[in-house]
Amino acid sequence: MPPERITSLQNPRVKQLVKLRDRRPRDEAGVFLVEGYREVRRALEKKVALQELYFAPDWFLGENEPALIAEAEAAGARLFELSKDAFAKVAYRERPDGLLAVAPQWRRALSDLVLPPEPFLLVVEAIEKPGNLGTILRSADAAGCHAVIVCDPVTDIFNPNVVRASTGVLFSVPLVVEESANVLQWLREKGVKTVATTPSATAPYSDTDLRGPMAVIMGSEQYGLSEFWLKNSDFPVRIPMAGQADSLNVAMATIITLFEAVRQRAAR
Structure with a gap:
């Protein structure tokens, strides 16, 4: 199935991603945000089971993003394509690179x-x-x-x-x-x-x-x-x-x- 496309800043998923910047919503959901090509790449290399991957081609900095998105999808992540404005709303970097994942928290003793x-x-x-x-x-x-x-x-x-x-x-x-x-x-x-x-x-x-x-x-x-x-x-x-x-x-x-x-x- 093609990725769901999100353009509205009022979309519930956009609002939830913004909430996940704060600790209480993260802990309640048991997840956290992973933004950036290098960060998402390292998560996949370490077999972190990304739950969702949000991407915005208008923000891409290179040509390797599609391969990374395909790899995340193959590993089980659900894909969402965001408009440039919608991604700017959820990103916490001043100049995002168009990739933001939701990963599960873990506890190690x-x-x-x-x-x-x-x-x-x-x-x-x-x-x-x-x-x-x-x-x-x-x-x-x-x-x-x-x-x-x-x-x-x-x-x-x-x-x-x-x-x-x-x-x-x-x-x-x-x-x-x-x-x-x-x-x-x-x-x-x-x-x-x-x-x-x-x-x-x-x-x-x-x-x-x-x-x-x-x-x-x-x-x-x-x-x-x-x-x-x-x-x-x-x-x-x-x-x-x-x-x-x-x-x-x-x-x-x-x-x-x-x-x-x-x-x-x-x-x-």
Whole structure:
């Protein structure tokens, strides 16, 4: 069957897509939005069962979109063609590229993680900004982290800006949301040492052994790590600051620390 065509901004599906920008409607429906060619492509590569795919040829940026649409349809997604104005209504990007999918949410537990003998993990606590969380996921993927654990979340991992900032890496990095106390107990049971980044530490991150089973612990943008993690982590470390600034953006600090670990682990 040809895709259903939607031109009216008052169409119920258009209204529902707009609602899915907010967390409560997403959670009630058990779905989230995936916008963009690269993001939809990565979802399909990871066998995410897209429920619906909305597309608007007037917004396409290249020539590969029809093949991606056909692939999504073959994988079970229901197709809807939108007019240029209707797609602009549902898109959350300033300059959309004409592809928007609806995907099912998932829940993964710590017990679901399959780790190597010397896991390299990232734990983030109470990250507030969706863009930062997405960038952190992207960085963890680039560094080869075996999993990312989000503790006591402030930002919904299915926020559209998390998906966007992660460039679809949300689908490839094993991701768990859990309370800090449960995460600490699990890490200890697994024999994973914890390295907490904090400006109050005396040891530079580059002078600390980041090899072996290890989890880097990063805190929120505004408050840093909670007292819980500062008291219970094995190795507090700091990133030396030469200027007047006393801290870095949490996503940037995460990149610096992760890639020092990558350097050390590769050198071994």
